[in-house]
Amino acid sequence: MVKTLLLEILIQVPVTILFPFLGVWPESESFADDGMDGVPSDWNGICQNELDISFTCNKKLIGARYFNKGYEAYEGAPLNISFQTPRDTDGHGTHTLSTAGGTFVANASFFGYGNGTAKxxxxxxRVAAYKGLSLSSTSLAKGKYPIIMSTDAKTANSTENDARLCLYGSLDSAKVNGSIVICARGTNARVEKGEVVLEAGGVGMVLINPATASNNIIPDKHILPAVAMTYSDSQTLLCHTSNQTGLYISHELNAVRFYLVL
Incomplete structure (x- = not known):
């Protein structure tokens, strides 16, 4: 009885949930404002949509902003529209905000399974969304970084295959420190491979596809700068790194260039 009463109170209490970092998709039915009163008079937020007029707020989604000035100054060039709108670009912000404060949506299902009402x-x-960019997690500082095969940085007690896959404990920090490491997909999670590289002192990761994965590229939220490569592109990269030393990646503005320093 107490738990039921508490749940009813929590559901009915008028609160505003502010969600940072990821943005939102305003067209989602989870943010419909049917039956809601007007926006509270003491609300001081804005709906920042001067460059994306298709983005609109309402009595449910009462505010949205984006923060990109630092990233724009860092890049030194105009950003594309995806960085100049509070709109969610990968669905994660919409998912998390609707989990916290989404309204009732009838006939919800997962591809026809689990039919019911979502909330x-x-x-x-009421909800408000904010979208920001973190330089520390999305970019490397401008400069040149050595790129190495993970197998060339394996610990003494690790197998070459463990190092190739960047499994925990397989990389020697003395060899990895300050470098971008090439890891192969398989066995452990893709994001976990980045954790292994970061813990060993690496500054970035190149994740290469095996032949079985071909051109299947899956975007992930890595904890360090990372790029995924198709199998064909991976073979080109491996051709350059095989039996070579002095290969660097240079990050300059929006371009990434490969250099072989002889």
Whole structure:
């Protein structure tokens, strides 16, 4: 009885949930404002949509902003529209905000399975979304970075295959420190491979596809700068790194260039 009463109170309490970093897709039914009163008079937020007029707020989604000035100054060039709107670009912001404060959505399902009504933890709440960019997680500082095969940095007690896959404990920090490491997909999670590289002192990762994965590229939220490569592109890179030393990646503005320093 107490738990039921508490749940009812939490559902009905008028609150505003502010969600940073990821943006939102305003067209989602989770943010419909049917039956809601007007925006509270003490709300001081804005709906920043001067460059994306298709993005609109309402009595449910009462605010949205994006923060890109630092990233724009860092890049030194105009950013594309995806960085100049509070709109969510990969669905994660919309998913998390609707989980917290999405309204009731009837006839929800997962591709026809689990039919029912979807709602967030506080369906009567108003919500606001903010989208920002973190330089530390999305970019390397400008400069040149040595790129190495993970197998060339394996620890003494690791197998070459463990190092190739960048499994935990397989990389020697003395060899990895300050470098971008080439890791192969397989066995452990893709994001976990980046964790292994970072813990060993690496500054970035190139994730290469095996022949079985071909051109299947899956975007991930890595904890360090990382790029995924198709099998064919991976073979080109491996051709350059095979039996070579002095290969560097140079990050200059929006371009990434490969150099072989002889």
């Amino acid at each position: 967030g933890g506080s369906p009567h709440a």
